[in-house]
Amino acid sequence: MLILAATVVFSAMDGVSKFLTGSVPPVEVAFGRYVFYLLFLSPLLLKGGRRTLTTVLRPKRPVLQVVRGALMLASALFFITALADTPLAAATAIFFVCPMIQTALAIPLLGEKVGPRRWIAVGAGFVGMLIVVRPGGDPIGWGAVLALGSAVSWAGAVIASRRIGTDDGALVTSFWTGFVGLVGAGVAVPFVWVMPSGGDMVLMAAMGAFAVAGHVLAVKAYALGEASTLAPFTYAQIVWAGVIGLAVFGHVPTATTLLGSAVIVGSGVYIWHRERVQGRASA
Template identity: 30%
Template sequence: MTEQNTRLGILMMVITTFIFAVQDGISRHLGGEYNVLMVVMIRYWFFAAFVIAVASRKAGGIRAAAATTQPFLQGFRAILLVAEICVMILGFTLLGLIETHVVFACYPLLIAALSGPILGEHVGWRRWAAIGVGFVGVIIILEPGFGVFQPEAVVPLMAALMFAVYGLLTRYVARKDSAATSFFWTGTVGSVAMTAVGIWFWEPMIASDWVWMGALCITGALGHYTLIKCYEVAEASAVQPFAYLQLVFASAVGITVFNETIRLNVALGAALVVAAGLFTLWRQRVRSKG
Protein backbone atom coordinates (compact mmCIF):
# COMPACT_ATOMS: atom_id res chain seq x y z
CA MET A 1 0.00 0.00 0.00
CA THR A 2 1.41 3.42 -1.00
CA GLU A 3 1.97 5.66 2.02
CA GLN A 4 -0.41 8.63 1.93
CA ASN A 5 1.41 11.94 1.46
CA THR A 6 -1.20 14.70 1.37
CA ARG A 7 1.25 17.57 0.89
CA LEU A 8 2.85 15.89 -2.15
CA GLY A 9 -0.63 15.01 -3.48
CA ILE A 10 -1.74 18.64 -3.24
CA LEU A 11 1.43 19.78 -5.04
CA MET A 12 0.78 17.21 -7.82
CA MET A 13 -2.83 18.42 -8.14
CA VAL A 14 -1.67 22.05 -8.46
CA ILE A 15 0.83 21.02 -11.16
CA THR A 16 -1.90 19.00 -12.91
CA THR A 17 -4.35 21.91 -12.96
CA PHE A 18 -1.66 24.21 -14.35
CA ILE A 19 -0.79 21.72 -17.13
CA PHE A 20 -4.47 21.27 -18.03
CA ALA A 21 -4.98 25.07 -18.11
CA VAL A 22 -2.07 25.40 -20.56
CA GLN A 23 -3.57 22.53 -22.58
CA ASP A 24 -6.92 24.37 -22.67
CA GLY A 25 -5.21 27.50 -24.00
CA ILE A 26 -3.56 25.49 -26.80
CA SER A 27 -6.90 23.76 -27.50
CA ARG A 28 -8.61 27.14 -27.80
CA HIS A 29 -6.01 28.31 -30.34
CA LEU A 30 -6.12 25.14 -32.47
CA GLY A 31 -9.93 24.79 -32.16
CA GLY A 32 -10.28 28.32 -33.52
CA GLU A 33 -8.09 27.55 -36.54
CA TYR A 34 -9.05 23.95 -37.41
CA ASN A 35 -11.97 21.56 -37.04
CA VAL A 36 -12.34 20.58 -33.38
CA LEU A 37 -12.94 16.90 -34.26
CA MET A 38 -9.60 16.69 -36.09
CA VAL A 39 -7.72 18.38 -33.24
CA VAL A 40 -9.17 16.00 -30.63
CA MET A 41 -8.53 12.99 -32.89
CA ILE A 42 -4.79 13.74 -33.21
CA ARG A 43 -4.57 14.41 -29.46
CA TYR A 44 -6.19 11.03 -28.76
CA TRP A 45 -3.78 9.18 -31.05
CA PHE A 46 -0.98 10.32 -28.76
CA PHE A 47 -3.07 9.61 -25.66
CA ALA A 48 -3.78 6.03 -26.86
CA ALA A 49 -0.08 5.44 -27.51
CA PHE A 50 0.65 6.74 -24.01
CA VAL A 51 -1.86 4.46 -22.22
CA ILE A 52 -0.70 1.42 -24.23
CA ALA A 53 2.92 2.20 -23.28
CA VAL A 54 1.96 2.56 -19.60
CA ALA A 55 -0.06 -0.70 -19.67
CA SER A 56 2.71 -2.68 -21.37
CA ARG A 57 5.16 -1.80 -18.56
CA LYS A 58 2.89 -3.07 -15.77
CA ALA A 59 2.47 -6.65 -14.53
CA GLY A 60 0.33 -8.65 -16.93
CA GLY A 61 0.86 -6.13 -19.73
CA ILE A 62 -1.85 -4.98 -22.11
CA ARG A 63 -4.00 -8.10 -21.65
CA ALA A 64 -4.30 -7.46 -17.88
CA ALA A 65 -5.04 -3.76 -18.42
CA ALA A 66 -7.79 -4.52 -20.96
CA ALA A 67 -9.46 -7.26 -18.88
CA THR A 68 -12.93 -6.20 -17.69
CA THR A 69 -16.32 -7.75 -16.98
CA GLN A 70 -18.11 -4.53 -17.95
CA PRO A 71 -16.89 -3.70 -21.48
CA PHE A 72 -20.04 -1.79 -22.54
CA LEU A 73 -19.87 0.53 -19.53
CA GLN A 74 -16.13 1.07 -19.99
CA GLY A 75 -16.62 1.76 -23.71
CA PHE A 76 -19.51 4.15 -23.07
CA ARG A 77 -17.62 6.22 -20.48
CA ALA A 78 -14.61 6.43 -22.84
CA ILE A 79 -16.81 7.73 -25.68
CA LEU A 80 -18.59 10.10 -23.28
CA LEU A 81 -15.26 11.65 -22.22
CA VAL A 82 -14.02 12.19 -25.76
CA ALA A 83 -17.38 13.76 -26.70
CA GLU A 84 -17.15 16.02 -23.61
CA ILE A 85 -13.67 17.19 -24.67
CA CYS A 86 -15.02 18.12 -28.12
CA VAL A 87 -17.91 20.06 -26.55
CA MET A 88 -15.54 21.80 -24.11
CA ILE A 89 -13.16 22.96 -26.88
CA LEU A 90 -16.16 24.20 -28.86
CA GLY A 91 -17.04 26.21 -25.73
CA PHE A 92 -13.53 27.72 -25.67
CA THR A 93 -13.93 28.94 -29.25
CA LEU A 94 -17.45 30.33 -28.66
CA LEU A 95 -17.15 31.85 -25.16
CA GLY A 96 -13.44 31.94 -24.33
CA LEU A 97 -11.53 30.15 -21.58
CA ILE A 98 -12.83 32.12 -18.59
CA GLU A 99 -16.59 31.90 -19.11
CA THR A 100 -16.41 28.28 -20.31
CA HIS A 101 -14.45 27.23 -17.23
CA VAL A 102 -16.65 29.23 -14.86
CA VAL A 103 -19.81 27.45 -16.09
CA PHE A 104 -17.99 24.08 -16.24
CA ALA A 105 -16.98 24.52 -12.57
CA CYS A 106 -20.47 23.38 -11.57
CA TYR A 107 -19.67 19.74 -12.47
CA PRO A 108 -18.94 18.66 -8.83
CA LEU A 109 -22.43 19.89 -7.94
CA LEU A 110 -23.89 17.81 -10.78
CA ILE A 111 -21.93 14.79 -9.52
CA ALA A 112 -23.39 15.32 -6.03
CA ALA A 113 -26.92 15.72 -7.44
CA LEU A 114 -26.67 12.64 -9.68
CA SER A 115 -24.82 10.38 -7.23
CA GLY A 116 -28.18 9.31 -5.75
CA PRO A 117 -29.92 8.06 -8.91
CA ILE A 118 -26.74 6.67 -10.56
CA LEU A 119 -24.77 5.25 -7.60
CA GLY A 120 -27.51 4.95 -4.99
CA GLU A 121 -25.64 7.28 -2.60
CA HIS A 122 -27.48 9.32 0.02
CA VAL A 123 -27.40 13.10 -0.53
CA GLY A 124 -28.34 15.00 2.64
CA TRP A 125 -30.13 18.35 2.92
CA ARG A 126 -26.87 20.26 3.43
CA ARG A 127 -25.46 19.08 0.12
CA TRP A 128 -28.80 19.73 -1.61
CA ALA A 129 -28.68 23.28 -0.20
CA ALA A 130 -25.13 23.71 -1.52
CA ILE A 131 -26.20 22.38 -4.93
CA GLY A 132 -29.01 24.96 -4.95
CA VAL A 133 -26.61 27.79 -4.07
CA GLY A 134 -24.21 26.63 -6.80
CA PHE A 135 -26.92 26.70 -9.44
CA VAL A 136 -27.93 30.21 -8.34
CA GLY A 137 -24.29 31.04 -9.15
CA VAL A 138 -24.64 29.45 -12.60
CA ILE A 139 -27.81 31.51 -13.25
CA ILE A 140 -25.95 34.70 -12.24
CA ILE A 141 -23.17 33.78 -14.70
CA LEU A 142 -25.57 33.01 -17.57
CA GLU A 143 -27.67 36.16 -17.00
CA PRO A 144 -31.03 34.94 -18.32
CA GLY A 145 -33.45 37.87 -18.51
CA PHE A 146 -30.71 40.49 -18.87
CA GLY A 147 -30.72 41.38 -22.54
CA VAL A 148 -30.33 38.45 -24.91
CA PHE A 149 -29.41 35.10 -23.31
CA GLN A 150 -26.37 33.59 -25.03
CA PRO A 151 -27.31 30.16 -26.35
CA GLU A 152 -23.55 29.44 -26.53
CA ALA A 153 -23.53 29.37 -22.71
CA VAL A 154 -25.39 26.04 -22.84
CA VAL A 155 -22.29 24.44 -24.44
CA PRO A 156 -20.08 24.36 -21.27
CA LEU A 157 -23.15 23.41 -19.23
CA MET A 158 -23.55 20.35 -21.51
CA ALA A 159 -19.83 19.60 -21.09
CA ALA A 160 -20.21 19.80 -17.28
CA LEU A 161 -23.16 17.40 -17.33
CA MET A 162 -21.28 14.94 -19.58
CA PHE A 163 -18.18 15.11 -17.37
CA ALA A 164 -20.28 14.59 -14.22
CA VAL A 165 -21.87 11.44 -15.69
CA TYR A 166 -18.40 10.28 -16.83
CA GLY A 167 -17.07 10.81 -13.28
CA LEU A 168 -19.94 8.85 -11.74
CA LEU A 169 -19.55 6.00 -14.24
CA THR A 170 -15.82 5.94 -13.45
CA ARG A 171 -16.69 5.50 -9.77
CA TYR A 172 -19.24 2.82 -10.70
CA VAL A 173 -16.84 0.72 -12.83
CA ALA A 174 -14.17 1.08 -10.10
CA ARG A 175 -16.23 -1.32 -7.98
CA LYS A 176 -14.97 -4.14 -10.24
CA ASP A 177 -12.12 -2.71 -12.35
CA SER A 178 -8.77 -1.18 -11.40
CA ALA A 179 -7.85 2.43 -12.26
CA ALA A 180 -5.31 1.05 -14.77
CA THR A 181 -8.10 -0.78 -16.65
CA SER A 182 -10.33 2.29 -16.76
CA PHE A 183 -7.39 4.42 -17.94
CA PHE A 184 -6.57 1.90 -20.71
CA TRP A 185 -10.15 1.82 -21.97
CA THR A 186 -10.43 5.62 -21.82
CA GLY A 187 -7.45 6.09 -24.14
CA THR A 188 -7.91 3.22 -26.59
CA VAL A 189 -11.69 3.26 -27.12
CA GLY A 190 -11.69 7.08 -27.13
CA SER A 191 -9.04 7.06 -29.86
CA VAL A 192 -10.92 4.54 -32.04
CA ALA A 193 -14.22 6.44 -31.65
CA MET A 194 -12.58 9.81 -32.37
CA THR A 195 -10.77 8.47 -35.44
CA ALA A 196 -14.03 7.11 -36.87
CA VAL A 197 -15.48 10.63 -36.72
CA GLY A 198 -12.50 12.98 -36.98
CA ILE A 199 -10.81 11.43 -40.03
CA TRP A 200 -13.58 12.90 -42.24
CA PHE A 201 -12.66 16.43 -41.14
CA TRP A 202 -8.93 16.34 -41.89
CA GLU A 203 -7.44 19.71 -42.80
CA PRO A 204 -3.84 20.61 -43.72
CA MET A 205 -2.05 22.24 -40.80
CA ILE A 206 0.73 24.85 -41.06
CA ALA A 207 4.14 23.96 -39.60
CA SER A 208 3.90 26.27 -36.56
CA ASP A 209 0.54 24.76 -35.59
CA TRP A 210 2.02 21.25 -35.74
CA VAL A 211 4.37 22.48 -33.00
CA TRP A 212 1.30 23.56 -30.98
CA MET A 213 -0.32 20.21 -31.75
CA GLY A 214 2.73 18.45 -30.37
CA ALA A 215 2.57 20.61 -27.25
CA LEU A 216 -1.14 19.73 -26.88
CA CYS A 217 -0.37 16.00 -27.04
CA ILE A 218 2.50 16.26 -24.55
CA THR A 219 0.52 18.37 -22.04
CA GLY A 220 -2.40 15.92 -22.33
CA ALA A 221 -0.24 12.89 -21.51
CA LEU A 222 1.76 14.77 -18.85
CA GLY A 223 -1.40 16.05 -17.15
CA HIS A 224 -2.87 12.54 -16.94
CA TYR A 225 0.45 11.20 -15.60
CA THR A 226 0.68 13.81 -12.81
CA LEU A 227 -3.01 13.23 -11.97
CA ILE A 228 -2.40 9.46 -11.61
CA LYS A 229 0.61 10.16 -9.38
CA CYS A 230 -1.48 12.62 -7.35
CA TYR A 231 -4.11 9.97 -6.57
CA GLU A 232 -1.40 7.38 -5.84
CA VAL A 233 0.09 9.41 -2.97
CA ALA A 234 -2.98 11.10 -1.44
CA GLU A 235 -6.70 10.55 -0.83
CA ALA A 236 -8.95 11.98 -3.54
CA SER A 237 -11.05 13.84 -0.96
CA ALA A 238 -7.96 15.68 0.31
CA VAL A 239 -6.73 16.90 -3.08
CA GLN A 240 -9.99 17.35 -5.04
CA PRO A 241 -10.72 20.89 -3.74
CA PHE A 242 -7.46 22.05 -5.34
CA ALA A 243 -8.78 21.00 -8.77
CA TYR A 244 -10.62 24.35 -8.75
CA LEU A 245 -7.25 26.03 -9.35
CA GLN A 246 -7.70 25.09 -13.01
CA LEU A 247 -10.34 27.83 -13.13
CA VAL A 248 -7.76 30.33 -11.81
CA PHE A 249 -4.98 29.21 -14.17
CA ALA A 250 -7.30 29.07 -17.21
CA SER A 251 -8.56 32.57 -16.40
CA ALA A 252 -4.95 33.80 -16.23
CA VAL A 253 -4.25 32.28 -19.67
CA GLY A 254 -7.48 33.80 -21.05
CA ILE A 255 -6.59 37.28 -19.78
CA THR A 256 -2.88 37.31 -20.69
CA VAL A 257 -2.93 35.42 -24.00
CA PHE A 258 -6.42 35.95 -25.44
CA ASN A 259 -7.23 39.39 -23.94
CA GLU A 260 -10.37 38.08 -22.24
CA THR A 261 -12.04 40.01 -19.41
CA ILE A 262 -13.92 38.91 -16.30
CA ARG A 263 -17.37 40.50 -16.02
CA LEU A 264 -18.71 41.26 -12.51
CA ASN A 265 -21.60 38.79 -12.77
CA VAL A 266 -19.16 36.06 -13.87
CA ALA A 267 -16.89 36.73 -10.86
CA LEU A 268 -19.84 36.72 -8.41
CA GLY A 269 -21.36 33.58 -9.93
CA ALA A 270 -17.99 31.82 -9.95
CA ALA A 271 -17.51 32.59 -6.25
CA LEU A 272 -20.89 30.99 -5.43
CA VAL A 273 -20.25 27.94 -7.63
CA VAL A 274 -16.76 27.31 -6.21
CA ALA A 275 -17.90 27.87 -2.59
CA ALA A 276 -20.82 25.46 -3.05
CA GLY A 277 -18.56 22.90 -4.74
CA LEU A 278 -15.98 23.06 -1.95
CA PHE A 279 -18.75 22.61 0.63
CA THR A 280 -20.10 19.49 -1.12
CA LEU A 281 -16.57 18.05 -1.27
CA TRP A 282 -16.12 18.77 2.45
CA ARG A 283 -19.48 17.13 3.31
CA GLN A 284 -18.56 14.08 1.23
CA ARG A 285 -15.27 13.80 3.16
CA VAL A 286 -17.09 14.15 6.51
CA ARG A 287 -19.61 11.43 5.55
CA SER A 288 -16.87 9.06 4.34
CA LYS A 289 -15.08 9.38 7.70
CA GLY A 290 -18.28 9.15 9.75
Protein backbone atom coordinates in the same frame (compact mmCIF):
# COMPACT_ATOMS: atom_id res chain seq x y z
CA MET B 1 1.66 20.51 -5.11
CA LEU B 2 1.10 17.63 -7.51
CA ILE B 3 -2.63 18.23 -7.87
CA LEU B 4 -2.04 21.97 -8.34
CA ALA B 5 0.52 21.14 -11.04
CA ALA B 6 -2.09 18.91 -12.70
CA THR B 7 -4.59 21.79 -12.80
CA VAL B 8 -1.97 24.00 -14.47
CA VAL B 9 -1.28 21.33 -17.09
CA PHE B 10 -4.97 20.71 -17.80
CA SER B 11 -5.56 24.47 -18.14
CA ALA B 12 -2.67 24.67 -20.59
CA MET B 13 -4.23 21.81 -22.58
CA ASP B 14 -7.53 23.69 -22.73
CA GLY B 15 -5.71 26.85 -23.80
CA VAL B 16 -4.04 25.00 -26.67
CA SER B 17 -7.41 23.50 -27.63
CA LYS B 18 -8.98 26.96 -27.77
CA PHE B 19 -6.13 28.28 -29.90
CA LEU B 20 -6.48 25.39 -32.36
CA THR B 21 -10.22 25.96 -32.86
CA GLY B 22 -9.26 29.06 -34.82
CA SER B 23 -7.90 26.92 -37.67
CA VAL B 24 -9.07 23.34 -37.07
CA PRO B 25 -12.62 21.98 -36.50
CA PRO B 26 -13.32 20.97 -32.87
CA VAL B 27 -13.78 17.30 -33.79
CA GLU B 28 -10.36 17.28 -35.43
CA VAL B 29 -8.85 18.98 -32.37
CA ALA B 30 -10.28 16.21 -30.19
CA PHE B 31 -9.06 13.54 -32.63
CA GLY B 32 -5.55 14.98 -32.57
CA ARG B 33 -5.57 15.07 -28.79
CA TYR B 34 -6.50 11.39 -28.59
CA VAL B 35 -3.95 10.36 -31.22
CA PHE B 36 -1.05 11.93 -29.36
CA TYR B 37 -2.48 10.95 -25.97
CA LEU B 38 -2.25 7.28 -26.92
CA LEU B 39 1.19 7.77 -28.47
CA PHE B 40 2.56 9.30 -25.27
CA LEU B 41 0.74 6.72 -23.15
CA SER B 42 2.16 3.77 -25.11
CA PRO B 43 5.57 3.72 -23.33
CA LEU B 44 3.76 3.23 -20.02
CA LEU B 45 1.80 0.35 -21.55
CA LEU B 46 4.85 -1.31 -23.08
CA LYS B 47 6.94 -0.88 -19.94
CA GLY B 48 4.87 -3.49 -18.11
CA GLY B 49 5.37 -6.16 -20.77
CA ARG B 50 2.93 -8.71 -22.13
CA ARG B 51 1.15 -9.25 -18.83
CA THR B 52 0.28 -5.56 -18.54
CA LEU B 53 -0.87 -5.40 -22.16
CA THR B 54 -3.12 -8.42 -21.61
CA THR B 55 -4.64 -6.79 -18.53
CA VAL B 56 -5.20 -3.53 -20.38
CA LEU B 57 -6.80 -5.15 -23.42
CA ARG B 58 -9.07 -7.36 -21.31
CA PRO B 59 -10.75 -5.08 -18.77
CA LYS B 60 -12.95 -6.62 -16.10
CA ARG B 61 -15.70 -4.07 -16.79
CA PRO B 62 -15.56 -3.65 -20.62
CA VAL B 63 -19.07 -2.22 -21.05
CA LEU B 64 -18.53 0.40 -18.37
CA GLN B 65 -15.13 1.25 -19.85
CA VAL B 66 -16.72 1.90 -23.25
CA VAL B 67 -19.55 3.93 -21.69
CA ARG B 68 -17.06 5.96 -19.66
CA GLY B 69 -14.85 6.54 -22.71
CA ALA B 70 -17.84 7.67 -24.78
CA LEU B 71 -18.91 10.12 -22.08
CA MET B 72 -15.36 11.46 -21.81
CA LEU B 73 -15.31 11.95 -25.60
CA ALA B 74 -18.65 13.77 -25.47
CA SER B 75 -17.33 15.99 -22.69
CA ALA B 76 -14.19 16.82 -24.69
CA LEU B 77 -16.15 17.58 -27.87
CA PHE B 78 -18.65 19.80 -26.06
CA PHE B 79 -15.92 21.71 -24.23
CA ILE B 80 -13.62 22.20 -27.23
CA THR B 81 -16.57 23.41 -29.31
CA ALA B 82 -17.56 25.79 -26.50
CA LEU B 83 -14.04 27.22 -26.43
CA ALA B 84 -14.36 28.35 -30.04
CA ASP B 85 -16.46 31.37 -29.01
CA THR B 86 -16.36 31.41 -25.19
CA PRO B 87 -13.67 32.88 -22.92
CA LEU B 88 -11.59 30.13 -21.33
CA ALA B 89 -12.28 31.28 -17.75
CA ALA B 90 -16.05 31.42 -18.28
CA ALA B 91 -16.21 28.00 -19.95
CA THR B 92 -14.08 26.48 -17.18
CA ALA B 93 -16.25 28.03 -14.47
CA ILE B 94 -19.41 26.63 -16.07
CA PHE B 95 -17.75 23.23 -16.42
CA PHE B 96 -17.05 23.16 -12.68
CA VAL B 97 -20.74 22.77 -11.87
CA CYS B 98 -19.85 19.12 -12.54
CA PRO B 99 -19.70 18.17 -8.81
CA MET B 100 -23.26 19.48 -8.37
CA ILE B 101 -24.49 17.47 -11.35
CA GLN B 102 -22.61 14.45 -10.06
CA THR B 103 -24.34 14.79 -6.69
CA ALA B 104 -27.76 14.84 -8.39
CA LEU B 105 -26.93 11.85 -10.63
CA ALA B 106 -25.63 9.81 -7.70
CA ILE B 107 -29.18 9.44 -6.36
CA PRO B 108 -30.78 7.49 -9.25
CA LEU B 109 -27.59 5.86 -10.56
CA LEU B 110 -25.73 4.96 -7.36
CA GLY B 111 -28.56 4.92 -4.85
CA GLU B 112 -26.90 7.55 -2.66
CA LYS B 113 -28.82 9.75 -0.26
CA VAL B 114 -28.37 13.50 -0.44
CA GLY B 115 -29.41 15.68 2.48
CA PRO B 116 -31.06 19.12 2.30
CA ARG B 117 -27.80 21.02 2.94
CA ARG B 118 -26.11 19.43 -0.04
CA TRP B 119 -29.18 20.15 -2.18
CA ILE B 120 -28.94 23.80 -1.17
CA ALA B 121 -25.26 23.77 -2.19
CA VAL B 122 -26.22 22.20 -5.53
CA GLY B 123 -28.79 24.94 -6.09
CA ALA B 124 -26.24 27.61 -5.17
CA GLY B 125 -23.79 26.13 -7.68
CA PHE B 126 -26.32 26.47 -10.47
CA VAL B 127 -27.04 30.04 -9.38
CA GLY B 128 -23.31 30.68 -9.72
CA MET B 129 -23.42 29.26 -13.24
CA LEU B 130 -26.34 31.59 -14.11
CA ILE B 131 -24.33 34.54 -12.82
CA VAL B 132 -21.51 33.58 -15.21
CA VAL B 133 -23.91 33.06 -18.13
CA ARG B 134 -25.84 36.30 -17.39
CA PRO B 135 -29.20 35.32 -18.95
CA GLY B 136 -31.08 38.36 -20.18
CA GLY B 137 -27.97 40.52 -20.08
CA ASP B 138 -24.89 39.99 -22.24
CA PRO B 139 -25.14 36.22 -22.72
CA ILE B 140 -22.18 34.07 -23.64
CA GLY B 141 -24.40 32.17 -26.07
CA TRP B 142 -24.30 28.56 -27.16
CA GLY B 143 -20.84 28.19 -25.70
CA ALA B 144 -22.40 28.21 -22.22
CA VAL B 145 -24.84 25.45 -23.21
CA LEU B 146 -21.99 23.37 -24.65
CA ALA B 147 -19.83 23.89 -21.54
CA LEU B 148 -22.76 22.73 -19.42
CA GLY B 149 -23.17 19.70 -21.70
CA SER B 150 -19.49 18.97 -21.12
CA ALA B 151 -20.04 19.10 -17.36
CA VAL B 152 -23.02 16.73 -17.58
CA SER B 153 -21.04 14.26 -19.69
CA TRP B 154 -18.06 14.45 -17.34
CA ALA B 155 -20.32 13.86 -14.33
CA GLY B 156 -21.68 10.76 -16.05
CA ALA B 157 -18.11 9.57 -16.67
CA VAL B 158 -17.31 10.06 -12.98
CA ILE B 159 -20.37 7.98 -12.04
CA ALA B 160 -19.16 5.26 -14.44
CA SER B 161 -15.72 5.43 -12.83
CA ARG B 162 -17.26 4.90 -9.42
CA ARG B 163 -19.16 1.88 -10.75
CA ILE B 164 -15.90 0.49 -12.13
CA GLY B 165 -14.25 1.05 -8.75
CA THR B 166 -11.04 -0.89 -8.28
CA ASP B 167 -11.98 -3.65 -10.74
CA ASP B 168 -9.78 -2.05 -13.41
CA GLY B 169 -6.57 -0.16 -12.65
CA ALA B 170 -5.74 3.42 -13.64
CA LEU B 171 -3.67 2.31 -16.64
CA VAL B 172 -6.53 0.18 -17.97
CA THR B 173 -8.99 3.03 -17.66
CA SER B 174 -6.51 5.50 -19.20
CA PHE B 175 -6.04 3.29 -22.27
CA TRP B 176 -9.76 2.73 -22.81
CA THR B 177 -10.44 6.44 -22.41
CA GLY B 178 -8.00 7.16 -25.23
CA PHE B 179 -9.02 4.22 -27.42
CA VAL B 180 -12.77 4.88 -27.28
CA GLY B 181 -12.17 8.59 -27.83
CA LEU B 182 -9.91 7.93 -30.82
CA VAL B 183 -12.41 5.58 -32.47
CA GLY B 184 -15.37 7.87 -31.78
CA ALA B 185 -13.70 11.04 -33.03
CA GLY B 186 -12.11 9.10 -35.90
CA VAL B 187 -15.56 8.17 -37.25
CA ALA B 188 -16.59 11.82 -37.49
CA VAL B 189 -13.33 13.54 -38.43
CA PRO B 190 -13.31 12.58 -42.17
CA PHE B 191 -16.46 14.68 -42.66
CA VAL B 192 -14.84 17.87 -41.35
CA TRP B 193 -11.16 17.22 -42.09
CA VAL B 194 -8.92 20.22 -42.65
CA MET B 195 -5.25 19.60 -43.38
CA PRO B 196 -3.45 20.86 -40.24
CA SER B 197 -0.32 22.94 -40.61
CA GLY B 198 2.99 21.92 -39.09
CA GLY B 199 2.35 24.31 -36.22
CA ASP B 200 -1.08 22.77 -35.64
CA MET B 201 0.50 19.31 -35.45
CA VAL B 202 2.99 20.53 -32.85
CA LEU B 203 0.16 21.98 -30.79
CA MET B 204 -1.82 18.74 -31.06
CA ALA B 205 1.23 16.86 -29.83
CA ALA B 206 1.43 19.33 -26.95
CA MET B 207 -2.21 18.59 -26.10
CA GLY B 208 -1.49 14.87 -25.95
CA ALA B 209 1.58 15.44 -23.79
CA PHE B 210 -0.39 17.71 -21.44
CA ALA B 211 -3.18 15.12 -21.19
CA VAL B 212 -0.79 12.32 -20.19
CA ALA B 213 1.25 14.56 -17.88
CA GLY B 214 -1.87 15.84 -16.14
CA HIS B 215 -3.14 12.30 -15.67
CA VAL B 216 0.20 11.08 -14.25
CA LEU B 217 0.39 14.05 -11.87
CA ALA B 218 -3.17 13.50 -10.68
CA VAL B 219 -2.64 9.76 -10.16
CA LYS B 220 0.54 10.39 -8.15
CA ALA B 221 -1.23 13.08 -6.13
CA TYR B 222 -4.11 10.78 -5.21
CA ALA B 223 -1.63 8.02 -4.37
CA LEU B 224 0.03 10.29 -1.80
CA GLY B 225 -3.02 12.10 -0.41
CA GLU B 226 -6.68 11.41 0.28
CA ALA B 227 -9.14 12.34 -2.46
CA SER B 228 -11.26 14.22 0.08
CA THR B 229 -8.24 16.37 0.98
CA LEU B 230 -7.21 17.11 -2.59
CA ALA B 231 -10.64 17.80 -4.11
CA PRO B 232 -10.87 21.53 -3.22
CA PHE B 233 -7.51 22.22 -4.88
CA THR B 234 -8.89 21.16 -8.27
CA TYR B 235 -10.84 24.43 -8.38
CA ALA B 236 -7.52 26.19 -8.91
CA GLN B 237 -8.04 25.30 -12.56
CA ILE B 238 -10.55 28.16 -12.80
CA VAL B 239 -7.79 30.55 -11.71
CA TRP B 240 -5.24 29.20 -14.20
CA ALA B 241 -7.86 29.35 -16.96
CA GLY B 242 -8.37 33.03 -16.18
CA VAL B 243 -4.62 33.67 -16.24
CA ILE B 244 -4.14 31.86 -19.56
CA GLY B 245 -7.21 33.54 -21.05
CA LEU B 246 -5.83 36.95 -20.12
CA ALA B 247 -2.21 36.31 -21.13
CA VAL B 248 -2.85 34.47 -24.42
CA PHE B 249 -6.27 35.63 -25.64
CA GLY B 250 -6.59 39.01 -23.94
CA HIS B 251 -9.83 38.03 -22.19
CA VAL B 252 -10.28 40.07 -19.02
CA PRO B 253 -12.64 38.17 -16.66
CA THR B 254 -15.75 40.25 -15.97
CA ALA B 255 -17.03 40.96 -12.48
CA THR B 256 -19.94 38.58 -13.05
CA THR B 257 -17.60 35.80 -14.15
CA LEU B 258 -15.51 36.27 -11.01
CA LEU B 259 -18.58 36.41 -8.76
CA GLY B 260 -20.19 33.36 -10.38
CA SER B 261 -16.92 31.44 -10.18
CA ALA B 262 -16.65 32.23 -6.47
CA VAL B 263 -20.20 30.95 -5.88
CA ILE B 264 -19.50 27.76 -7.85
CA VAL B 265 -16.25 27.11 -5.97
CA GLY B 266 -17.92 27.77 -2.62
CA SER B 267 -20.76 25.38 -3.46
CA GLY B 268 -18.38 22.68 -4.64
CA VAL B 269 -16.20 22.97 -1.56
CA TYR B 270 -19.26 22.74 0.70
CA ILE B 271 -20.48 19.61 -1.11
CA TRP B 272 -16.99 18.13 -0.65
CA HIS B 273 -17.15 19.06 3.06
CA ARG B 274 -20.55 17.39 3.56
CA GLU B 275 -19.42 14.23 1.75
CA ARG B 276 -16.34 14.11 3.97
CA VAL B 277 -18.42 14.55 7.13
CA GLN B 278 -20.82 11.79 6.07
CA GLY B 279 -17.90 9.55 5.15
CA ARG B 280 -16.49 9.92 8.65
CA ALA B 281 -19.90 9.28 10.20
CA SER B 282 -20.34 6.03 8.28
CA ALA B 283 -16.78 4.82 8.88
